[in-house]
Amino acid sequence: MYSVTLRPPLSVAQTNRGSRELEAWEVERIAVLYQEGVPEFETMLIDNSQMTPTETASLILRSIRDSLAKRLPPPPKPAGPTDAFGAGAL
Numbered sequence: 001m002y003s004v005t006l007r008p009p010l011s012v013a014q015t016n017r018g019s020r021e022l023e024a025w026e027v028e029r030i031a032v033l034y035q036e037g038v039p040e041f042e043t044m045l046i047d048n049s050q051m052t053p054t055e056t057a058s059l060i061l062r063s064i065r066d067s068l069a070k071r072l073p074p075p076p077k078p079a080g081p082t083d084a085f086g087a088g089a090l
Contacts (some may be wrong), residue, residue, distance in 0.1 A: 006056065007034075013034070044060065
């Protein structure tokens with residue numbers, strides 16, 4: 001299981017998004033969440049404040065792929081040439 005938190009600096013997280021203005025309670029809630037910190041189970045913490053959505057998604061996918069590559073055992077090596085029935089060398 002992977003957990004990803006997008007966590008730009010607090011000042012960025014508390015800014016308006018496009019034409020949508022954050023209400024006072026939202027700004028306060030963001031501050032509380034930042035004060036509480038990151039959960040212990042957190043797998044990835046990303047400051048995406050300078051990234052596009054595509055760059056953020058690519059980073060997440062790359063990180064998961066790299067993590068899986070480290071966990072998987074290498075493929076088995078072929079035993080060598082065998083006859084049609086898999087019985088020893090030809």
